[in-house]
Amino acid sequence: MKFKTTAALLFMTSSLFAQNKIDDATKRMNEIVQNGSLAQKNTLANELSLEAKTSKDANRLEVISNYLYQLGREESSDSLRSVIAKKYPKSLVARQEFVTNDFYKQKTAKDKENSYKKLLKKWPIPKTDEIKIAYDYLIANIANSYIEEGNKEKSLSYLNQLNERFWRAQGFIPVATTLLQQGDTLSAIPLIQTSIEDAEYFMNLPKDQQDNKAGFAAVGYPGYVSQLANIYSNQGKHKEVMTLLENAISKNPTFASRFSNTYFKALENAGRKLEALQQLEMIYKSGNFAFKTKMHELYTSLNGSDKGFEGYINRLDNEVIKYIQEHISQFAINQTMPNFELLNLKGEKVSLESLKGKTLILDFWATWCGPCIRSFPAMKAAQEMYANDNNVKFLFINTWERDKNYKENVASFISKNNYPFEVVYDDQKDPNNGKILAEKLGITGIPAKFIVDKDGIIRYKLTGSSSEIDYIKLEMKELIESAKKPISQHSLAKK
Missing domain, CATH: 1.25.40.10 (Tetratricopeptide repeat domain)
Known part of the structure; x- marks a missing residue:
């Protein structure tokens, strides 16, 4: 998606290194984006769309565009950005449109240099x-x-x-x-x-x-x-x-x-x-x-x-x-796994109900996520340890992809690297709240891994990853074997 490319720059420049105060209106919008119901999100999106029709502040319009995207109104967001770029040709949005549609389209260093010089003039x-x-x-x-x-x-x-x-x-x-x-x-x-x-x-x-x-x-x-x-x-x-x-x-x-x-x-x-x-x-x-x-x-x-x-x-x-056992204890939780029904690479439905009775290892990842990819050889080795255990299931949940042809890219990536993974696409929004599975689980960064027991209870939640194959194999074994045991045998970190 075009917005993703430009947004990365905008967010980096305006929020990652700046420490701005957040007003009540912004807090409200952030809360709705992160935890609001589908009705609340639709109401906010409609409010912002109406404001965009009358606002003459380029910076405010940019903020509205960003929120519309986060609320699932991608087309409205992209359309608004195009309007901003045309109406306010000196704005940051116009600059980013130029960067996306001119600079990053250049193939040679000289062409990039010429594009950059044009940018500096304007x-x-x-x-x-x-x-x-x-x-x-x-x-x-x-x-x-x-x-x-x-x-x-x-x-x-x-x-x-x-x-x-x-x-x-x-x-x-x-x-x-x-x-x-x-x-x-x-x-x-x-x-x-x-x-x-x-x-x-x-x-x-x-x-x-x-x-x-x-x-x-x-x-x-x-x-x-x-x-x-x-x-x-x-x-x-x-x-x-x-x-x-x-x-x-x-x-x-x-x-x-x-x-x-x-x-x-x-x-x-x-x-x-x-x-x-x-x-x-x-x-x-x-x-x-x-x-x-x-x-x-x-x-x-x-x-x-x-x-x-x-x-x-x-x-x-x-x-x-001993270290691994002590280390994973901080990731212990006791939370019901939300229902899901997602499609795998073959277009077949994979649901929580269809996996009932199995210990699940859910690995949320994306093709652009370096740490996700670096952990795959180790996750492959961990999966091979349980190849003969029909009660253990590894599921690699592809989420947050940035390109429109993400399904083809994902399938090609898995095939090219010969990963024997069961991959499903996290692109189905819950009709009740408009959230994909990653959002329902509160994921804010990937890689993110969840260990779910046979009764559908999330026993462990991990973020980040390691590329150490031996360590991940040991860690996964401890997590899986622990999740196989009844909760009564554990002192969970969270109740």
Whole structure:
């Protein structure tokens, strides 16, 4: 849908990094959008449509368009946006229409550059506007296109035009990654170093000065540090690796586990084998068992033999299980699963009633959701564990797709990746409240997973995901086996 593309930009620029006060009227509209009945939503949509006919405020009309979309009036929303763009050619809506219908239609870096120059003539970067992210998206896009075409000079020139320091790593890192792929490590390093410095600047601000910008800048910090550490490690600069990682850990100890893969190598190269083994323990406890051979090697070297290694590993295994059991307890709920009847890839109906008596694992996902997709290999492995258990059913519920031809895209994605998943489309609105299943369950972000017992009671709700196959297999096993037991045998977190 066209609106989705433009809305992402609008919401990012106007709400993610701004901290505006919400008035009573806005609170009312938000409440109706999120929890209102179908009648309330229709009433609000009609009120907004009437207001749109008389309002002469471009900003207010934009807000109305956004709410109409959220209320399920997609065509009215798109139509209003077209009216705004024509009636107010200098408005933000008109600018976003241009970005969607001109800039993002260009194929080459040069064509994108020309489109951007046309945009600047009509909508110059406002000098008084604190948030210039909308322009930085386009600048970074051009820079990335140029580097992919092999024009480093033009790419770096555009990177130097980025406006927002807290965001510019989002432009720097993709270009740096492409440079590394092209073998130009020398040019990539300064971009990664600057990204690290920018993140540290915002992380070091006094607490009373830290806002959404600071939080956003810090999100990618562990990844930037790890990327530079890997470069140094490949260059044999083990001292530089140690300095980089220990500085990062000292600034934020919670990041320590994120650096373990690189840190243990640096410690081993420095002859600090015990500390290297301790880092591998952290990795192992996170559910990644890929380094067991290296752990055996270090253990043997430190102890003179491998006597006791199996017991050592067994203790770690028990710690992992104990951690998972304690971890999943915070996701325990006791909630009736709403009824649903959705179509699968073959056009067949799949309902809650048809699955009665089975333990269900419901995985809400979308093709554009990176974390959703990263967890699929692990979810496939978890599903294979229960391949012979007819009382356990995995259901992958596709929701919140952005393209009109989403059904074809979803089917193609599943087929291309050979995922043996039962996929259903969450696109059927409840006639009583106009909500799709994700909305009825109160989902605000994906991936989201629900474990439902044989009696139709949701026992666990999880958001977010991990790409660690071993960990997810263990986690799913604990969740499923727990859900198989009667509720009376559990102390649920919520009643």
